[in-house]
Amino acid sequence: MSRKKTVKSKNNTTPTATLHCKENGSSGKGTGSEMPLNSVVHPSRPSLSNSSEFYDIAFKVMLVGDSGVGKTCLLVRFKDGAFLAGSFISTVGIDFRNKVLNVDGVKVKLQIWDTAGQERFRSVTHAYYRDAHALLLFYDVTNKTSFDNIQAWLTEIYEYAQQDVVLMLLGNKADATHERVVKREEGEKLAKEFGVPFMETSAKTGMNVELAFMAIAKELKHRSMKTPNESGFKLHEYVNKEMKSSGCCKS
Numbered sequence: 001m002s003r004k005k006t007v008k009s010k011n012n013t014t015p016t017a018t019l020h021c022k023e024n025g026s027s028g029k030g031t032g033s034e035m036p037l038n039s040v041v042h043p044s045r046p047s048l049s050n051s052s053e054f055y056d057i058a059f060k061v062m063l064v065g066d067s068g069v070g071k072t073c074l075l076v077r078f079k080d081g082a083f084l085a086g087s088f089i090s091t092v093g094i095d096f097r098n099k100v101l102n103v104d105g106v107k108v109k110l111q112i113w114d115t116a117g118q119e120r121f122r123s124v125t126h127a128y129y130r131d132a133h134a135l136l137l138f139y140d141v142t143n144k145t146s147f148d149n150i151q152a153w154l155t156e157i158y159e160y161a162q163q164d165v166v167l168m169l170l171g172n173k174a175d176a177t178h179e180r181v182v183k184r185e186e187g188e189k190l191a192k193e194f195g196v197p198f199m200e201t202s203a204k205t206g207m208n209v210e211l212a213f214m215a216i217a218k219e220l221k222h223r224s225m226k227t228p229n230e231s232g233f234k235l236h237e238y239v240n241k242e243m244k245s246s247g248c249c250k251s
């Protein structure tokens with residue numbers, strides 16, 4: 001596959017936000033880069049990402065769910081491999097980060113949009129749904145309300161996102177055994193009801209963080225590159241197989 005460099009101009013019109021997850025009082029401020037709203041990522045156009053890494057195809061992934069479920073922390077864990085515990089600073093508006101994954105020899109760039117879960121930013125978030133190729137919908141296993149709100153989030157997704165958007169449900173904070181109020185089985189049942197893949201994650205321990213993004217990247221890559229005779233990649237099957245082989249989630 002040929003790869004050529006393209007120069008990407010910076011644009012400062014994006015609503016700004018902070019990737020927080022504070023540790024020991026550090027500010028953890030503004031680590032995302034800028035990208036205009038509705039900017040198009042061209043699958044199949046070889047290019048150079050912000051991090052000076054080549055990629056073959058690029059997709060937009062949005063993180064959504066109630067405030068405090070751990071969207072920003074999960075993204076920081078995925079991007080930087082760190083969990084920055086401390087006081088919770090809610091995301092303002094929306095921010096994004098890029099990460100290039102090697103999926104079966106193809107460099108897949110994920111442009112990951114971290115949205116604010118707070119109600120007052122909902123109208124900002126709505127504007128981004130239609131460009132998203134994939135959505136990771138979060139609840140917090142220690143917060144029943146965040147789980148009960150999943151249905152409302154799905155209604156919103158069906159209203160604003162593309163019909164063929166790749167969707168996955170994540171029950172985050174699985175490490176918090178003592179505070180858990182939503183059983184894994186409840187998450188599984190809900191996901192089954194809506195026909196979406198599901199896994200529990202932990203931004204704190206890193207459990208299933210890589211897997212969640214890799215599964216999404218594989219699905220998107222297969223969709224965009226598959227030949228007519230090729231049998232499709234099965235996201236559900238991949239997730240179930242990987243979960244089983246990791247032995248992470250046996251009851």
Ligand SMILES: Nc1nc2c(ncn2[C@@H]2O[C@H](COP(=O)(O)OP(=O)(O)OP(=O)(O)O)[C@@H](O)[C@H]2O)c(=O)[nH]1
Binds near residue numbers: 088115176
């Ligand atoms: N135990 C545990 N705590 C977590 C985990 N992920 C996030 N937290 C904590 O949960 C709080 C909220 O995390 P954020 O990532 O900021 O939540 P958010 O979903 O981005 O919230 P908004 O930006 O308001 O939408 C922080 O205090 C984190 O330290 C996790 O996997 N385990």
Ligand SMILES: [Mg+2]
Binds near residue numbers: 072090091116117
């Ligand atoms: Mg946040």
